[in-house]
Amino acid sequence: MEFFKIRKDIPFMKHALIFNVISFVTFLLAVFFLFSRGLHLSVEFTGGTVMEVSYSQPADLTQVRGVVSGLGYNDVQVQNFGTARDVMIRLPAQKGVSSAQQSDKLMVALKAQNAEATLRRTEFVGPQVGEELAADGLKALAFVVAGIMLYLAVRFEWKFSVAAIIANLHDVIIILGFFAFFQWEFSLAVLAAVLAVLGYSVNESVVIFDRIRENFRRYRKMNTIEIIDNAITSTISRTIITHGSTQIMVLSMLLFGGETLHYFAMALTIGILFGIYSSVFVAAAIAMWLGIQREDLIKAAPKKDEDPDDPNSGAVV
């Protein structure tokens, strides 16, 4: 079987401008939604208490809401979680009242209203922890960006590292944009997914850059645009298939992973789809705008291909 029967190199770079404009517009939209709607941050970031209560019958949300507001809570979210029998209640953090008292009191009240209510899960996060988590998240992001840029700059060249990181940060912003637009809950797990996607879709750019470097060495007569086109064309089959495989896994998580993994898988899905787009159409194009040329990469050449017959060649780990 072969899905990709491409006779000639596809002239991706001819349309680079269009792709870049599309990316830029999506990016701006994402930023706009991020600012206008904001992220629906989970309790891990905002601080507060989350309770998951399970009933043997489909739960009556209005009744539950009544009980909750009867205890004097105003800004409380009560919603179904996964199934109609499970209810998720999100209480804001209160000064002076410990989470223990909060959840215990509420549970007593809920049991009084319906004896079948059972507590499946509570989660309380103090406000100071929330702030730290947000700060740590940003630090992690900065670390990933700096680390990847440094690595690519050493392994390839700074133009590539700039191109790769712009392309992939644009993915990250777009994922966040989706979360802002649909007001999906942004939790720690989603943050992990976003960072994992960042590392993953840089892969994609790396594969293409690798091929560009190889082409520069191999096809001395081609110009930069042809070389990039050839590199993308010859790797596109791999790009689609690997992303497809990863997406199969993510899809499996989306289907079987339940509510807890739902948004995690969602973030990965968006990340993977836009990852293909950005590394194929955006990263290489930016590298082209930045003016990569043969001389940038050839200097690193003699290090490789030391002994092609040695099965260990390249095995550095």
Next chain:
Amino acid sequence: MNRYPVWKFAIIVIALLLGVVYTLPNFFGEAPAVQVSSSKISAKVDAATLARVEDALKAANVPPAAVALEGASIKARFESTEQQLKAKDAIQKALIPEGTENGYVVALNLLSRSPAWLTSLHAAPMYLGLDLRGGVHFMLQVDMKAALTQKTDSLAGDIRTTLREKDVRHGGIARNGQNIEIRVRDQAQLDAARRVLADQFADLQTVDAAEGGEFKLTATIKPEAARRVQEQALKQNITTLHNRINELGVAEPVIQQQGLDRIVVQLPGVQDTAKAKDILGRTATLEVRLVDESSEARSAEQTNGMVPFGSERYLERNGQPVIVKKQVILTGDNLTDAQPGFDSQTQEPVVNLSLDGKGARIFKDVTRENIGKRMAILLFEKGKGEVVTAPVIRSEIGGGRVQISGRMTTSEANDTALLLRAGSLAAPMEIIEERTIGPSLGAENIAKGFNSVTWGFLVIAAFMCIYYMVFGLFSSISLAVNLLLLVAVLSMLQATLTLPGMAAMALALGMAIDSNVLINERVREELRLGATPQAAIHTGYDRAWATIFDSNITTLIAGVALLAFGSGPVRGFAVVHCLGILTSMFSAVFFSRGLVNLWYGRQKKLKSVSIGTVWRPDGAAPVSRTEDKA
């Protein structure tokens, strides 16, 4: 050219064997068990205890599947949860007589059913996180400022006493925030006070401040001393939590320091959060009282008779009753430190107590008046008192330095010091994070994670086999090996597996196949360009390796960042993510190459390889594997 030397195959075989052995325990499941351990040195868990447990089980007619003494705990496995509960009651009755507390902890637990030979290899199932097995997680923040204030307060008291002893006149000593301000009248007294402080209080640093003709000395705790105070406060709080949690009967509690001022407590299997929180937040108090030496009290001590009016009976830790007066001389508030040590003359193990200024004054008076009598140090927890020690007063004790001696072993001295220090919390704590997961939810989460991994794996494997034929089969086998190794490494490291961890496992597989796709596509490409099958395999793997390495490194960078900055669920994800990348490099490249070499490498005149359609753009008919004559 596509041959592996023997040692490479040896590595593969060894890795696979290790993988299988360490993955195996995960398949045996867990059996309900009862675990007996000790929270005190006086309660020894040894062969004699084992015999008692066995007898108790025999008497209660609950035959265990296995009973064994492992390290410092006895673990008894049972066939059903019902038997487990019965057995727990029986063992508890046998080891801990009604209404007493002798240091034995009898707890319900789940033990791996894996056979003994696996256990002897230290092969254990993966350590499941709370979200998979159910339980409570707390993060407590220690109020370090309060710990420092407390220390400053007691130092201020000490300064007062010392200055008086040294005959240095002062116009008042007060604590102001974290500073101690000493007012003096003139320069001479100021110098004297400063000298005393420099001599006797190594932990303090002083600054002179002349204020409107008044001489003032401001003393603050040195930063390194402050750090020590905080470390000690944290350690003491952890010890206290340990002692308290032992009462809850949790089989494998996790109590860990996190950062400089936080403690994480994880109680797997505990469902009653209210009780857990109550116990964690409880305060214990220490009291010093005199032993009632009257003849009635003596006889009451020996014969369990009437306790004289104004006295109470408490038990010593060895079970010996002691009659003590109700009047409290000192409380734990006056105790600033307790350290084990040795007597300078007799070299006997002792416990050195430090009292604050007020405590020292009272202690001096009381000891002067009661030479030759006994004094009891009691610890109250949950309203129940226990005599820690009841030594005889040999002489008047001044200066707030008290030595408790009397036929103690070194470990008993350590234990007593610990108990005195740990009886109460060194600094208040606050719960800043809490997570409770019900047991049914845990089981559901396992099923969800398992299904995600299984279905994703099956679909990918099926696709690879169809698309890349034999090479796809090799890729799928490599992917399975990756999963095997990942589970083995997780089991070996006993890293905590959480639901995000299982997601990371699924994701790791999804990403690991990337390497195989890269290789297979590369080999196809080489074939397309007209390379011989052997050369195509060789160059395909070689060329792909550089790319695989680069792309895995970038993924690893993200993984490490998550590991470094993540907490809780993110960390669980990151660990598996990073390990998955590492194992995938082995399985997808090294192992799959081994398979290919084994299959194709020996054939000198290899005509074709089965890697699916190798399509050629030059107009020639698509070359399928049988037609490939390149």
